Amino acid sequence: MFAFVLLLAALILFACVAFNKLSARLGVPALLAFILLGMLFGSDGLFKISFDNYALAEQICSVALIFIMFYGGFGTSWKAARPVAVPSILLSSLGVVLTALLTGVFCCFILGFPLLESFLIGAVLGSTDAASVFSILRARNLALKENTSSLLEVESGSNDPCAYMLTTVLLTAMQGGIAPGQVAQLLAKQLFWGLAAGFAVGGAAVWLMRRLRFGSAGFDTVFAVAVALLAYAAPELLGGNGYLSVYLTGILLGNSDIRNKRTLVPYFDGMTGMMQVVLFFLLGLLSTPSQMPRVLLPALAIALFLTFAARPAAVFLLMAPFGGSSKQKLLVSWSGLRGAASIVFAVMTVISPAVTDHDLFHIVFVVVLLSISLQGSLLPAVAKKLDMIDTDEDADVMKTFTDYSGEAPVQFIRVHLPEGHSWCGKPVRELALPPQTILASVRRGDARFAPNGSTVLQAEDQLILCAPTARRDLEEVHMTERRLTEQELDMQKGTRISALPRQEGSLIVLIQRGESWLIPDGDTLLQPGDRLLIHHSEE
Known part of the structure; x- marks a missing residue:
């Protein structure tokens, strides 16, 4: 029996992978495919798997949401998000409250639902979903103008705690009433312990990961998993908000100079993908499609x-004080x-002792299906129609998460030859390239070609150099990247590297300026927008 369950799990995962590929070709969000696959396996689907354990589903989904x-x-x-931090936080807090309030009023006075139940529906549907937004932005590599990608990431990642x-x-109020003072006390407790635990666990984890050298490869990921679980569990035990805490912990770790970050990114990328598969498939499995026609009209109206x-x-209303275009607000x-x-919050209403007159779970489920299928599928088209897609070369939403790394053990570097460069006028065979380095490509104007030894380089050529990557031999090399802003430099006199405050154990080894790469020395004059590659020696 156990082997059969494992076989079924393997088949489901294979099916999710296949659906993921198919959804990418059809332009449909993969998360919708996972929900539909769960419905296909469910009690009303082809495979007739009966699953109605809402309590177990809520626990599994909560773990998935943690990661x-x-x-x-x-x-x-955070550097990209800082300019939009205030509107993002307003949308993730007051925006959720206002959305829930308006939705509650609509459900009560237009659809005729009971008052508290109406506002409960509004609260459950008040937040935008992090998994859905992150998945679509990253899967489509959707970089948006006016820093909108960062705004959406911060808002959707931080508004679930408020919802x-x-x-x-509201569930507490529906079980027997709650005084206004108790509401304020409950909210204050949730916020205080959520914030305190997030900063405490995140700060301690950063301090340890900068100093600990793990005995075996991969244990840094084990440590990070433990940190995420601790960040959620600690405030929950104290009556705080675990989702707020774990999100803050993630921000602190992701925006700090810690060891092996390049290892953590693909690990959590894969784990998060698995959690999304489990989460959406399980919610689809939990649903009963035959009950959805009864709630279709109110769900459609609410959506x-x-x-x-x-x-x-x-x-x-909330973004008005911060300017920004109408196109941004519409997007x-x-x-x-x-x-x-x-849907997870709707599951909470099912397992709660609070009594509701309507099938809140399936109402919310249908609203989510409509939202992901219509809004999610059309999001890239709407962004394009509003002319909000950032086509700038440096605008890459994936840059937020990890640097590109292909499967081949090689690395590439782009070099721009300015007028007067020592390589100008020389054939490739005379270049003093480092050992095991080859000039792979030359771009001259609109032409791109593979050079040979007799190719003579010219000013304004764009070169692509290729060299092998020795990952295991370079574990002791700890690099971080930093981009300079105008506020960091003395714009009247300029700032030379030799004038920078000396940071013991750190060295600027490379500067990217536009499309050019510079090997700096003490006289190199820094400019706003320079991207510095800094080597840190071991502590």
Whole structure:
């Protein structure tokens, strides 16, 4: 029997991989494919697997959300997000409250639902889903203008805690009432312990990971998993918000100079992908499609109201003081995807002692299906229609998460030959290249070609050099990247490297300036926008 269960699990995972490839070709979000696959295996599907253990599903989904939230924070560049931090936080807090309030009013006075139940639906659907937003932005490599990618990542990654708190308060109120003072106390406790645990666990983890050398390869990932679990569990035991804590911990780790970050990124990328498969498949398995026609009309009405009224009202109101174009506000409004977090919160309403008059789980489930299938599928098209896709060469949403690394053990570097460079006018055979390095490609104007020994280089050529990568032999090399801003430099006199404060054990080994790469010395004059590659010696 156990072997049969493992075989079934393997087949399901293979099917998810196949659906992922198919969804990419069809332009449909992969998460929708995972939900539909779960429904296919469920009690009303072809395989008739009966699963209605809501309590177990809620626990499994909560664990999956821990790692999705952690990696969402880990992959968010705080430097890129800082300019939009205030509107992002407003959207993830007051935006959730306002969206929940408007949705509750609509459900109560238009659809005729009971008052508290109406606001409970609003709370459950109040947050945009991190897994859905992250998945679509990264799968489509969707870099957006006006720093909108960072705004959406921070908002969707940090608004689940607010929706969770609202859901908890309303469920408590529906079980026998709760005084306003108790509401304030509950919210304050959730926020205090969530923030305190996030900063404490994250700060301690950064300090340890900068100093610890793990005895075996891969144990840094084991340590990071333990950190994520601790960041969630500690505040939950104290009555705090574990999702807020784990997201903050992820931000602190992802934006710090820690060892083996390049190892952690692909590990958590794979783990988060697995968690998304488990989460969406399980929620699809938990649903009963035969019950959905009964809730289709109210669910459709709520989905339309959320998409075209509640979400835009919250976005335009809260983002008005910060300027930004109307196109940005329209795109942020459209990007308010509902996803797994809303369904998990709906599961909480099922296992709660609170009594509801309507099938909240399937109402929310249908709203999420509509949101992911319509909003998610059309998000790239809407961004293109609004002219919000950033086509700049340096605008790469994946740059937030990891540097490119192919399977071949080689590395490439681009070199621009300015006028007067010592290589100009020389044939390739006369270049003093480092050992085991080859000039792989030359771009001259609009032409690109593979050079040979007699190729004479010219000014303004763009060169691609190729050299082998010795990963195992370079474990002691700890590199970080930093981009200079105008505020960091003396714009009247300029700043030479020799004038920078000396940081013991650190050396600027490479500077990227536009498309050029410079090997610096003490007289090199730094400019705004320079990207510095800094080597740190072992402590």
